[in-house]
Amino acid sequence: MNQSIDPRAFVLGCSAIGAGLAMIAGIGPGIGQGFAAGKGAEAVGRQPEARGTITSTMLLGCAVAESTGIYGLVIALILLFANPLVDKI
Amino acid sequence: MALELLAQKPLFGPFVLDDTPSSGLDVESKIFGSFHIGPYEVWITQTVVTTWVIMAALILLALIFRLKLKNYKEKPSGSQNVIELIVEFMDNFARSTMTDEYAYFGNWFFGVFCFVLVSNLSGLLGFRPPTADLCTTLGVTLTTFFLIHFMGIKKGKGGYFKGYLEPLPLLLPINIISELATPISLSFRLFGNILGGMIIMAMVYQLPRFLNFGIPAVLHIYFDVFAGCIQTVIFVMLSMTFIKDKIPD
Numbered sequence: 110m111n112q113s114i115d116p117r118a119f120v121l122g123c124s125a126i127g128a129g130l131a132m133i134a135g136i137g138p139g140i141g142q143g144f145a146a147g148k149g150a151e152a153v154g155r156q157p158e159a160r161g162t163i164t165s166t167m168l169l170g171c172a173v174a175e176s177t178g179i180y181g182l183v184i185a186l187i188l189l190f191a192n193p194l195v196d197k198i
Numbered sequence: 199m200a201l202e203l204l205a206q207k208p209l210f211g212p213f214v215l216d217d218t219p220s221s222g223l224d225v226e227s228k229i230f231g232s233f234h235i236g237p238y239e240v241w242i243t244q245t246v247v248t249t250w251v252i253m254a255a256l257i258l259l260a261l262i263f264r265l266k267l268k269n270y271k272e273k274p275s276g277s278q279n280v281i282e283l284i285v286e287f288m289d290n291f292a293r294s295t296m297t298d299e300y301a302y303f304g305n306w307f308f309g310v311f312c313f314v315l316v317s318n319l320s321g322l323l324g325f326r327p328p329t330a331d332l333c334t335t336l337g338v339t340l341t342t343f344f345l346i347h348f349m350g351i352k353k354g355k356g357g358y359f360k361g362y363l364e365p366l367p368l369l370l371p372i373n374i375i376s377e378l379a380t381p382i383s384l385s386f387r388l389f390g391n392i393l394g395g396m397i398i399m400a401m402v403y404q405l406p407r408f409l410n411f412g413i414p415a416v417l418h419i420y421f422d423v424f425a426g427c428i429q430t431v432i433f434v435m436l437s438m439t440f441i442k443d444k445i446p447d
Contacts, residue, residue, distance in 0.1 A: 172432040176383055179390035186393065190225065 116198045124195075128188040134181025141174035225393075225400050227331055245331040252316050252328065295438040300445070303438060306345075310338060311434050318392060318426030321399075322418060327426075330393040332385065339385040342437040346380070350444035357446055380440055384433065391429045395421030 149167035153160050187193070227244040234240070263281055270278045288311065292304025317329045328334045350358040362373045399417055402410055 168428060169432060169435060172387070172428060173436070175391075176387045179387055179394070182394050183386055183390045186390075186397070 117195060120194050120198060121192070124188040124192050128185040131181045131184040131188065134184075135178050138175045138178035142171045145170045145174060225330075225397050227326060243331075244326050245328045245334060248320060248325045249317075249328045249334065251325070252313065252320060256312055256316060291434075292438065295435055296442045300442065303345075303441065307434050307438060310341075310437070311430060314338065314388070314433055315427065315430045318430060319422060321392075321396065321422045321426075327392050327396065327422075329388055330396045332389045335385040335389040336381070338433075339381040339437075342384065342440065343381040345437075346441050346444050347377075349441055353445045358444070384436060384440075388429050388433050391425055395425055 145167055149163055152163045156163070229241050229243050230247065231242045232239050233242075263277070266277060274282055285308075288304050288308045289301065292307060293301045296303055314329060317327050317334070321327045321330075347358075350361075354361070362370055364373075399414065399421060402414055402417055405413075
């Protein structure tokens, strides 16, 4: 029995799995942003008059924490839409 | 090999897929035409055309407000209120992020702010946002990269180069890598956010009509208006912070 697999199909399938695995990176920013939001809520509870400053600082921190997740997303998008590996076969 | 690949096929810009099975999503930056400069082929993509439209709109607005400037009075009214609000916001933003001494960076970053904000919001008008293309974000970020090191050398003199050898001379390669990582992280953050939102929008638009009734409007508010505005502020604020970090006190 000598079934041959189309190499392109194999690479594309593996790339799809890789794209899914890359999105595991989303766990980190999820935890980080949740932590930032929790601390922000705590700070507003302690100092309700500083609400504006706290919210803007929290949003900035959230956006920075998000960047690692965005890197994972970019890797996943490259694998799905601009796969460099298929060209190597 | 990698450089050759980049020269023939932009990895991020227009997602050119010759024979790779398409996902059926309309997220690629279409190529309208091309011309040659020496050995290089230059594409006129959707991103370039949208950027021209945005540039034309911004320049036109700027000229109109410049002409109106003569009629402005001590007591603001009408469009003067809006202009003063925006300019004061940006001025305070620059003063609080950098110090009063370097508040003149607010002038440059006001331009960047307007361009990136209008680019992010252009998705609302049915354009493909230019910031959903790594070429645009990397281009804007490279100016920041230049400013970081220009101001570092201008203000820090020898201390700038000495900074690369701290805390240990052994860490020189790591310091250089961390300097190169700055424009990459800055450009990828904006690019990934806008492109990610755009792809999710494209997926939702592919749902059957009765399922996505009203949903795209809510998603547009989140991905285009909220994420677009936040990412613009973040982009400008981080650029300013990076430049300020290199200037010694």
